[in-house]
Amino acid sequence: MMMTNHYDSDVLIIGSGIAGATAALLLADAGLAVTVVTRSKDPHESNTYYAQGGIIYRGKNDSTAMLTEDVMRAGAGHCNAEAVTILGDEGPELVKSILIEKLNVAFDQDKSGELSLAREGGHAIPRIVHATDATGKAIQIALIRAVGTHPNIQLLAAHTAIDLLTPSHHSLNRLAVYEPLACIGAYLFDQVSDRVVLCTAKKTLLATGGVGQLFLRTTNPAGARGDGIAMANRAGARIINAEFIQFHPTTFYQSRAPHLLISEAVRGEGARLVHADGTPFMQHYAPEWQDLAPRDIVARSIHEEMIKHDVPNVYLDLCSYIPARRIKSHFPNIRRSCLQYGIDISKDLVPVVPAAHYFCGGIWVDTWGRSTIGHLYAAGETACTGVHGANRLASTSLLEGLVWGSRTARHILKHRENPYLVHASDIPPWCDEGSVTADPGLIAQDMSYIRHIMWNYVGLVRNSQRLKRAIRELRSLEVEIEHFYRVTRVNDSLIGLRNMVRNAIIVTFAAWENNQNTGCHFRE
Numbered sequence: 001m002m003m004t005n006h007y008d009s010d011v012l013i014i015g016s017g018i019a020g021a022t023a024a025l026l027l028a029d030a031g032l033a034v035t036v037v038t039r040s041k042d043p044h045e046s047n048t049y050y051a052q053g054g055i056i057y058r059g060k061n062d063s064t065a066m067l068t069e070d071v072m073r074a075g076a077g078h079c080n081a082e083a084v085t086i087l088g089d090e091g092p093e094l095v096k097s098i099l100i101e102k103l104n105v106a107f108d109q110d111k112s113g114e115l116s117l118a119r120e121g122g123h124a125i126p127r128i129v130h131a132t133d134a135t136g137k138a139i140q141i142a143l144i145r146a147v148g149t150h151p152n153i154q155l156l157a158a159h160t161a162i163d164l165l166t167p168s169h170h171s172l173n174r175l176a177v178y179e180p181l182a183c184i185g186a187y188l189f190d191q192v193s194d195r196v197v198l199c200t201a202k203k204t205l206l207a208t209g210g211v212g213q214l215f216l217r218t219t220n221p222a223g224a225r226g227d228g229i230a231m232a233n234r235a236g237a238r239i240i241n242a243e244f245i246q247f248h249p250t251t252f253y254q255s256r257a258p259h260l261l262i263s264e265a266v267r268g269e270g271a272r273l274v275h276a277d278g279t280p281f282m283q284h285y286a287p288e289w290q291d292l293a294p295r296d297i298v299a300r301s302i303h304e305e306m307i308k309h310d311v312p313n314v315y316l317d318l319c320s321y322i323p324a325r326r327i328k329s330h331f332p333n334i335r336r337s338c339l340q341y342g343i344d345i346s347k348d349l350v351p352v353v354p355a356a357h358y359f360c361g362g363i364w365v366d367t368w369g370r371s372t373i374g375h376l377y378a379a380g381e382t383a384c385t386g387v388h389g390a391n392r393l394a395s396t397s398l399l400e401g402l403v404w405g406s407r408t409a410r411h412i413l414k415h416r417e418n419p420y421l422v423h424a425s426d427i428p429p430w431c432d433e434g435s436v437t438a439d440p441g442l443i444a445q446d447m448s449y450i451r452h453i454m455w456n457y458v459g460l461v462r463n464s465q466r467l468k469r470a471i472r473e474l475r476s477l478e479v480e481i482e483h484f485y486r487v488t489r490v491n492d493s494l495i496g497l498r499n500m501v502r503n504a505i506i507v508t509f510a511a512w513e514n515n516q517n518t519g520c521h522f523r524e
């Protein structure tokens with residue numbers, strides 16, 4: 001397949017969730033030419049779209065110091081204090097100026113017209129703003145409306161980034177190998193025309209989201225394959241904290257149902273974790289915080305109760321603790337989803353289990369979103385600023401995407417040039433060696449194999465034996481997949497599979513190397 005198309009812009013942004021879209025809008029408002037690409041056909045599709053509980057704003061008598069204390073406590077002593085302070089100092093103001101004032105996101109209000117503030121696990125006070133239980137949808141619709149109509153933004157949907165362009169790897173000038181590692185864009189797979197195109201840019205921002213799809217059970221949508229992390233790793237960037245996979249304590253459990261998230265906000269409203277007979281148990285594990293303890297503690301407590309009582313799930317009891325009217329008005333989407341499977345959350349106990357939810361690690365970035373590769377930035381779930389440490393505090397993730405989307409944009413605006421940018425004719429056209437059409441059956445089986453390995457051996461509770469086995473199996477699978485990738489015509493699923501096995505190895509190695517139990521990394 002020969003490359004026949006070429007895009008060029010000041011900034012290439014890979015990913016249209018909260019981090020990528022925020023950066024795009026600020027850069028485009030300042031007059032830069034921005035290309036935003038997303039692998040989804042619908043640019044709304046992202047983890048951002050599915051966020052439920054909300055985004056941190058300001059509680060009554062709240063302060064940066066109070067928020068910082070909660071973030072650091074949840075992060076189990078492993079947070080980057082400088083990054084946490086930036087989040088606390090800048091975050092609430094950006095919620096106001098970008099989401100509320102610029103984009104008019106309609107967060108819920110209380111009877112007096114003030115923003116309604118919810119509390120979630122690990123927060124000392126209510127400080128989270130929300131749009132019922134579908135906050136991400138409200139935010140993402142507003143962001144894409146602005147991105148899609150901005151004259152300085154070219155939005156390419158159904159384009160999957162394959163690999164980053166670095167002169168030292170890709171320039172036809174062999175002497176470029178002596179230059180510092182720098183990014184000048186990416187190869188993109190256009191799913192509609194079935195071609196690989198080149199996108200060059202002075203600056204590139206990876207905002208490709210998390211890795212939940214590595215695990216059999218996850219709250220994340222299908223696109224959460226961690227493509228950006230694998231791409232950055234292949235190009236030589238530093239990845240850190242990869243062992244810290246956060247498992248959300250409460251996802252809906254029924255054999256044929258997907259793992260629908262049951263927002264932590266329901267426990268914020270008073271719901272409790274119980275056994276089938278209605279007996280609560282979190283008071284035995286976290287006497288002070290009980291059902292609102294940080295997520296790692298709640299998820300492991302559920303795991304332990306399931307083993308102790310030999311049951312496949314525990315339950316969330318909303319109806320004994322929250323008036324039915326309030327359940328219906330506050331959680332209409334969760335209620336609708338569960339009703340499809342015969343459970344009315346305003347009347348019934350809700351069967352729940354933990355599932356993979358959030359990647360606390362990622363591409364190392366500094367406080368301005370710069371990675372270890374020149375002119376390559378990362379923001380949002382794909383990046384690791386150190387804000388979340390070993391375990392993320394609820395509702396900090398959307399805020400981190402907003403803050404670092406904004407900070408990368410501000411940094412790029414001050415440093416617009418890239419001396420390593422080469423002319424497109426100096427970059428070889430994409431050459432697809434493979435002639436075989438990808439067999440979807442093989443891809444699906446390999447993906448399922450990775451998800452089972454990760455769930456069973458690198459899940460909520462890990463041990464040396466399981467990690468060793470996982471490393472052996474994943475390495476041999478990667479050899480197989482790399483061969484398959486070389487002989488097969490590229491497509492979106494194949495790109496994802498290759499990235500997934502790389503990321504699975506990155507996570508497993510990190511879990512193997514760290515034998516200290518911290519936050520959401522737990523070894524028996």
Ligand code: FAD
Nearest residue numbers: 015016017018019039047048053054161209380381397398
């Ligand atoms: P995403 O929003 O995931 O966007 C990633 C983008 O990258 C997408 O556009 C995707 O198509 C694109 N992409 C990926 N790979 C490629 C590729 N190879 N080529 C091109 N494009 C690519 N956090 C909170 O703070 N509050 C909440 O209430 C909350 N609830 C959540 C509920 C659920 C069910 C889930 C799954 C997560 C929740 N989170 C919540 C976490 C939060 O939603 C995410 O961490 C955050 O939205 C990530 O934003 P992002 O911009 O980094 O990535």
Ligand code: SIN
Nearest residue numbers: 052053263264394395
């Ligand atoms: C939730 O609503 O429980 C998810 C919140 C989050 O992941 O921050």
